[in-house]
Amino acid sequence: MKLLAPSNRLRRTWWSDAVEAAGVSAYTVYNKTLLPVVFDSISEDCRHLKTAVQIWDVACERQIRIEGPDADALMQRLTPRDLERVKPGKCAYVPICDVNGGMLNDPVALQPRPGVWWISLADSDLALWVEGVAMGGGYDVSVSEPDVQILGLQGPLATELAAEVFGEETREIPFFGFLWLPFGDGEVLVARSGYSKQGGFEIYVPDAGLAMPLWDRLWAAGEQHDIRAGCPNAIERIEGGMLSYGNDMNRADTPFEAGLGRYVQRYDCIGGAALRAHTQVRQIVAIELSEAPPVCDREWALMDGDVQAGRVRSAAWSDEFQCGVAVGMVGMDWGPGDRLTCVTQDSEITAEIRERFWR
């Protein structure tokens, strides 16, 4: 690995100092913001995530705020997800598509209060798109990027810890539900969500003054639960089939191809006509590799003899399942049980398409 040269252009977060004190060893850059990727090692970080509780600086999930008389109409114009079915107090995973149905982002949206939307972004400057659409369509809204930063709490002991810090009512928050809860002299929005399959919360912090007191409080209360600083883990998220925008899918892929067809519920949105007429030619699949892959820093071809069946876009070695775990995109002619050859930058590895992800 090479070093990451710091600069003012790459945002530090309210917790970067704490993350560095806790021993982060590698970052990535996500929405021009530092995102921790490794503390001890990704395999040790993964083992710990599955057994205890971790505190994650995921402030790189930048927020877009849309408010005004046409906020609901604009939101529905942006996504094929039917937002009328999203109940108050619930988060919604909302693929955002271009006119061709290509994925521009796959954020989580919620209404922190009636008439206001927050969109919690994957890695693209979606605000530019939202503002361009709003301006062009004459929507009466204001679009901004509020400085709301997210602290994640993930792992099997996250519910216990959240109950101690925020109160027993956090136990009753359903998956993808959220509550505003008092903290310090303010409030934070606590959502049961997050980028692991171990359970936990994302805490939307709307005020820099609450940021380090929250970190410190969680850390102190978490000591008895073996709390550590952590981060989205490449192994665990692939085992769980959690997709990464920019890695596993991008603008060249539709929600159907990305395995997100169940979120295409209406066609009166941007890209709707293309999605209605869409014929799916490839699919996201779980891929098992026979040996430990090298670092997946580029796409790898999946070959069926001389024919390219598709490509692998994310991969890691799983200690738990004792195999390489990968996310692939393959043509519709291939399916579970098919054995292919994965051509990495270093070697060729036997790959098998699985029925489903590991978790």
Place this chain on the structure above:
Amino acid sequence: MKLLAPSNRLRRTWWSDAVEAAGVSAYTVYNKTLLPVVFDSISEDCRHLKTAVQIWDVACERQIRIEGPDADALMQRLTPRDLERVKPGKCAYVPICDVNGGMLNDPVALQPRPGVWWISLADSDLALWVEGVAMGGGYDVSVSEPDVQILGLQGPLATELAAEVFGEETREIPFFGFLWLPFGDGEVLVARSGYSKQGGFEIYVPDAGLAMPLWDRLWAAGEQHDIRAGCPNAIERIEGGMLSYGNDMNRADTPFEAGLGRYVQRYDCIGGAALRAHTQVRQIVAIELSEAPPVCDREWALMDGDVQAGRVRSAAWSDEFQCGVAVGMVGMDWGPGDRLTCVTQDSEITAEIRERFWR
């Protein structure tokens, strides 16, 4: 410095393998693409840049292509620069603003052939904005991101080397002029431009098959000129007053505040009304620091006693000028000769506003 964790989401370029073989030690991430930042050290890289010639992988300057009947009209809608004054065969620096006149990007645009525009991006997903505006305004255009990657050739010996590789006519290319020139079995666009004050070229390579042959040819011909792999250099670019979008200015700043008022030539563009009504409240200035600053990984306050006069956004130590060199943004009440205190993460440094940059 921490490590940069590689992933498929962070694009490698056609030259990343060559850059690594040449000994890159640190990257940044720019438009989700790897951009080399340090080879030996920034001071040694700087010294060499000023004396010889360097080959730069600046493929992170991603391209947007706009073509179609309304391409010219859309381009003019996007920028306050008067594009009618831009002659064929010339590049144009075109600030792009939002409705408030805030800078969304400061790309270089050119017409590789009549009726087609390429926009060579600074660090933001401007294609999302351009497409949103085009869709909303009903412009008859197609907008795409072609895989055209740029190889830079910078340094006092760049002209000599370019003449040897591309022919004597490259000597006649004026500043910000360009020519299509044959290379291998194709053509490359050679522009006299680039992100240093040492002179040189940016070579737009429209075909992956030409990429490494071009690198190898330049490298071989450059040996007698002490060619090295290099990159935009933080010291040299600050000495020369070359601004960095995301570091020195961003959406919160107008072109006037960023010192780019001379490019505001028309007001019939997005943001035009705001720019016409604009009252400038701050200004970009050169700042001399009395000692070597720490790494500028965040904004530093510039204090005039107890009053904040502004902030420093980029800084480095200059061996040539034997002082700290910095880019600041200060209120209109301050000017050349004013002595301020720069508050970094480590210490307080004496700072003086200069009349102009060093080069």
